[in-house]
Amino acid sequence: MQSLDIGGTEHQIAVLLPSESYNALLAQARWRLALLLSFLLVLSIGSCYFLSKKYVEPIISDLQQLQSNPDAAPQSNLLEINQFFDFLQSKSQQQEEKLRQLSKERNAVQQQYGLAATRLKDAQSRQQAIAEQYKALEEQLHALKREMEQARQQMEQALQEKEQAQQQFNFAQTALDKVVAKKLQIIDHDSYKMFIDSLSTLTTKEKEIFDLYTQGLSTKDIIAQQQISENTLKYHNKNIYSKLGVKSRKELLQYIELMRNTR
Template identity: 30%
Template structure:
């Protein structure tokens, strides 16, 4: 039977002190709460990522550029479709006017060759319609070219064709001055119109690589044969333009020429400039679909409320994350997206690109990363502070109770923690039981001492009685020692029996180490005395503890002391 005493409380206190180097309750609770907070933060992060609420800098850039691309693509397709429809309508009206004029004047189309006066009358006939189309449509120019010439005897007469070509320059103002780039200059002056600085009478068909193809496909409707030219520089000027080409085809599939609209580089820059929150945004419109973009073969524009740097040379596209591409050029590098579109069934695909400067993208990415890092630092700091606060608030009553145990204060006072109150009640009850038992043993001891004195006084009187009393006295002493020792040691009999059986299984080396511990030697002294390393001593310790069923040197010494005491008592009895 185990005897409970005030040393039970001391044992609890020593146990607490022995684990002071380990994690305290406060640290453990703080660690568990912090782990829970980290798991919650991780769960929230995962939920944000899976729900798409948390976007990286790449994703935000892609979303912004994709939105701009949606608007840009719609503008381009709607604009070019509108221009194409207007061009087809212009072709029908011009063909009807031409055939009506020829029929009225009893002329054939071949009669127009070398007939400057008749060609001038036709251009005058077309002029009002072209001016109306120029003011009505979103374009920078309009033209009608007839497959004839005013002078077939000239050296380049085979490619020189009569043309009426009008341009406007006031793209965003109420005043739109119109100039004549090609056509009869007298008509321009008669209609208060200035000839262009680089005015020419006729247009060179070599600017239209598909001109001969138009002449061969007269059996097809204009909606199936219209096309857009590549960008080219108008001879004698620095203007880069793209022309819509719609054939003029009359009865019996007779080819009369071409008509259409012009979109100049400057007009494209003005018309397609868009409002945006992205700094220095650049829009490209280039022919072909390839990883290498020739910026000089297409148009470009920027934002409506700012400026941009016109790209030059080629840009090489390389894929990044989240659908973005990096476009590397000789002067500047960009980050953006591209899409391919079709303007007509007779043109190759075109590429639309929306680009932002890579330096701006890198800056935004760094800023976003710093913001994200700062947010998570604040979240973690808040979690740590809250964990510290709640762990401290929760453990203060418990820690105060433990301090009372350490200080041997009264355990009868109630706390606010039921578990601690139950523990204090248990310890108090054990303490009272122990006090009563000690008092009983003390009384028995006093009685035995009194009897001993009585027997001692009668020693000289009765020798035989003396021997009897001496024997009884020694038995009482042995019984008293056994009872006192058993109450003091509080050793479990089963554990002690396992210890005794384990001592017999120790090897010679382990027994030697065991005896040195009993002699009061430390690990370092044992290692020096045995000529072995300290790690070897710890290895033997592990085997000794395992065989004896103990877990500390203190427990080993306690059991060994009891074993030695029993051996001494057995030797005395045998003697």
């Protein structure tokens, strides 16, 4: 049906066909549509197969290869796959470099830990040695304190003994002074003065024998020490008595004792 404008009036034109012709045309159109769809379907299947063989299967193969051997080159020549593989290899190299760096750092840390452990062990050994030395010093200090306490006690005892000895000495000196005073009362002062003044007149040998008398040696000891005979000693004694103004050995010894006590 088609519209037609005649003289300003719109008319509808329709062509009538027999039903057989219409059905034949309709069937022909359906066959053509079916053939077109079949062709398109076959073309689609062929295109899918071609694309699968050319692109999909190499991609799948490269992905499988990537799982089994990431370092191998891709089998397909696709730019995207090659770029993806290059990217993964670059990442893998970076990861390996990082792993090597981490391994170096770990080795360095282990070495530092070993050095630190060695230093700690040495420090502990030194600390133990210092502790032992400190303990030994403490023991020495305690022993020194005990010795100081003993020395203090001994010093106090010595001071007490010294004080007692001083008291005894003072007592003895007082008694001696009394004895000397009594002897001075008995002995003639002029004779004693002449005795003292005459000591310078003795010869060297006589002075040696006189000094031996002052030391308290006996006649026998003087003879042995001077290696002289008894007669020689008597001769020297006679000279000594004469020069010092004494009459006997007893008087000589009295003057010597008085001389020692009055010095």
